[in-house]
Amino acid sequence: MAAFQQRVFSGVQPTGNLHLGNYLGAIKRFVELQTTHDCIYCVVDLHAITVWQDPEELTRSIREVTAAFIACGIDPKRHIVFNQSQVHEHAELAWIFNCVARMGWLNRMTQFKEKAGKDRENVSIGLYAYPCLMAADILAYRATHVPVGEDQKQHLELARDIAQKFNNDYSARIRARGFGEAFFPLTEPLISGPATRVMSLRDGTKKMSKSDASDYSRINLTDVADEIAQKIRKAKTDPEPLPSEEKGLENRPEADNLVGIYAALAGNSRADVLKDFGNAQFSRFKEALTELAVEKLGPIGSEMKRLVQDPKSIDGVLADGAARARVIAAATMKSVKDIVGFVQA
Ligand code: AMP
Ligand code: TRP
Secondary structure (H helix, E strand, O other), X not given: OOOOOOEEEEEEOOOOOOEHHHHHHHHHHHHHHOOOXXXXXXXXXHHHOOOOOOHHHHHHHHHHHHHHHHHHOOOOOOOEXXXXXXXXXXXXXXXXXXXXXXXXXXXXXXXXXXXXXXXXHHOOHHHHXXXXXXXXXXXXXXXXXXXXXXXXXXXXXXXXXXXXXXXXXXXXXXXXXXXXXXOOOOOEEEOOXXXXXXXXXXXXXXXXXXXXXXXXXXXXXXXXXHHHHHHHHHOOOOOOOOOOOHHHHOOOHHHHHHHHHHHHHHOOOHHHHHHHHOOOXXXXXXXXXXXXXXXXXXXHHHHHHHHHOOXXXXXXXXXXXXXXXXXXXXXXXHHHHHHHOOOOO
16 A cells, blocks of 8 residues: 555544543543644544534533643544534535445444444434545545544454445546555554453443443543442452452453553553562452542642633633634545545535
8 A cells, every 4th residue: 555644533522521431431541642643633523414413512611631642641633623513624525435435334334233223214414424524524534543442443444445446436637646655545444452442340341432321330520529439339249359360351341440450540551460469359359440540640630620611711722723624625625526426616
C-alpha cells in the first residue's frame, strides 16, 4: 500500500455521562498517542442523534466531552479537537460511502442488531447507516490509526472494507491523478492494553455503558470520591480471594474486570497487579482500587467541572479545531469529488 502520512483520529459520542470505560478504553489512549502522532479527536454529535437526544442536553454533553478531553490531558493547540457537525465534509463523504458500502455489510453489524433489538422497523435510518459516517470521519482525514475500545472493532473493519472498495472501484482515476494504488489508507485499529472492554460493576458479563439504567454499574468521570468509593464497595465479586496468576481469572468475570481496571489505572498489567494482590481478599483489594481510582479520576472530574463553567472558552476551542479540521477534510473531499466524476468549480 502507498505510504500515508501517519495520523490518528478518534471520536466519542456526546450522549450521557462519560465513564471509566470511555476513559480507559479510549481517552487515556488518545492522550498517550499525542507524543508520537498528529491527532484529531472529535466529539461526534452527528452520531449522537442516531437516537433521540434532547437538544439542550446534547449541547451540554458536547461541551462536557470537550472538557473531558482537555481535563484528561489532550492539548487542543498541538492537536485538533472539534465537534463533527461543524465540518460538513463528514456528512458529505458519508453519503458517498453510503453508495460504496453494501447492504449485506451493514446487515452484519452486531451493534446495530443490539441497539435496534426487536424494534427494527422503528429505529432511524441514521442508526443503520452509522458505520458509513464513522468511516467518513476517519477517512476525511485519511487517518492511519484509530484508538478505540473493543466494541468498535467491527466498525473499523467496515471502514477498511469501504476504503478498499473505493480504491478498487475508482482505481484507474486514482492512479491517473497521481495517488498511486490507493486514495484511502486501510486504517489500523489500536485496541490494546488491559482495559479494552471494561465491564459493568454489577455484572461482569455486561459492558460498562452510558445507557445502563443503574448508575452503580459504572464510575462516571465526574463522580466524587465518595461515589467512587461506594460504587467500588458495592461492585459484584465472587467469594474466592484473588488468584496469584492471570490464569486464575478465567471464568471469574468480576475479578478479571476489577483487576483489569486496576492495571489500566496503574499503567501496568494484570500479572503485575496479581503479584501484589494474589491471595488478597476482595475487601483489601477494593480499598486499594478505590484509593487508586480516586487519585487518578478525582483531578479529572474537578477539572471537567471547572471547564464547563466557561462554555464560551470551550466553544472557542471547538471553533478553532473545526477550522483546522476543515482545511484537511475539504482537501480530501475535493479529490474525492474529482475521482468520482462530479463537476466542481
Ligand atoms: P462511545 O461512548 O460509544 O462514544 O465510546 C467512546 C469510546 O469509548 C469508544 O472508543 C469506545 O470503544 C470506548 N468504550 C465505550 N465503552 C467502553 C467500555 N466499557 N470499555 C472500553 N472502552 C469503551
Ligand atoms: N462509533 C464510535 C462509538 O460509538 C464513535 C466514533 C464515531 C468513532 N466516529 C468515529 C470512533 C471514528 C473512532 C473513529 O464509540
